[in-house]
Amino acid sequence: PEYDCLQTRIFKIIVIGDSNVGKTCLSYRFCGGKFLQNPEATIGVDFRERTVEIDGEKIKIWDTAGQERFRKSMVEHYYRNVHAVVFVYDITKLSTFESLPDWIEECARHSVSPSVPRIMVGNKCDLTDTCQISTSCAQRLADNYHLPLFETSAKDPSEKEHVDAIFMTLAYKLK
Numbered sequence: 001p002e003y004d005c006l007q008t009r010i011f012k013i014i015v016i017g018d019s020n021v022g023k024t025c026l027s028y029r030f031c032g033g034k035f036l037q038n039p040e041a042t043i044g045v046d047f048r049e050r051t052v053e054i055d056g057e058k059i060k061i062w063d064t065a066g067q068e069r070f071r072k073s074m075v076e077h078y079y080r081n082v083h084a085v086v087f088v089y090d091i092t093k094l095s096t097f098e099s100l101p102d103w104i105e106e107c108a109r110h111s112v113s114p115s116v117p118r119i120m121v122g123n124k125c126d127l128t129d130t131c132q133i134s135t136s137c138a139q140r141l142a143d144n145y146h147l148p149l150f151e152t153s154a155k156d157p158s159e160k161e162h163v164d165a166i167f168m169t170l171a172y173k174l175k
């Protein structure tokens with residue numbers, strides 16, 4: 001970890017996955033915000049990196065704000081010195097789940113060490129009627145990659161604590 005003064009360590013957690021899966025909403029939720037109804041509208045108030053303090057330690061959440069639009073050097077900057085990774089898919093969109101192996105490989109390609117803690121998050125669990133990926137199916141992929149699986153919703157207010165717990169699980173692995 002980097003040191004910004006003698007006591008405080010800064011942990012960098014990156015949130016990745018296809019566009020529209022809810023990366024910005026999840027990150028925003030965890031950082032104490034309400035659900036973002038229209039994340040696109042927040043481009044001016046850019047949410048790309050946000051710091052939360054947990055027991056005097058700083059956790060920086062890096063959201064991919066259209067990372068694919070950045071130059072290669074920007075992407076490298078994004079993956080540099082990562083302490084933990086959150087892979088997100090949308091439970092109502094099969095293609096976002098099928099992309100997960102690509103995202104996992106992308107991490108490896110950018111030299112993110114296999115020892116870096118990672119988790120898989122199925123988002124939009126409030127949309128049960130249109131769910132396309134069952135928990136058991138998601139669990140099989142998670143097991144393949146040895147990733148803990150969480151299913152949640154950035155939108156459902158009653159899931160706020162669960163979202164916090166998910167990120168905290170990672171934060172505590174870093175201590």
Ligand code: GDP
Pocket residue numbers: 017018019020021022023024025026036037038039040123124125126127152153154155156
């Ligand atoms: P990103 O591109 O991965 O950062 O996705 P966003 O956070 O911008 O969210 C994409 C869209 O999905 C937005 O319209 C959000 O309002 C919506 N969204 C995000 N999370 C949830 C969720 O848990 N449930 C529902 N129903 N919609 C969500």
Ligand code: MG
Pocket residue numbers: 023024025039063064065066
């Ligand atoms: Mg986003």
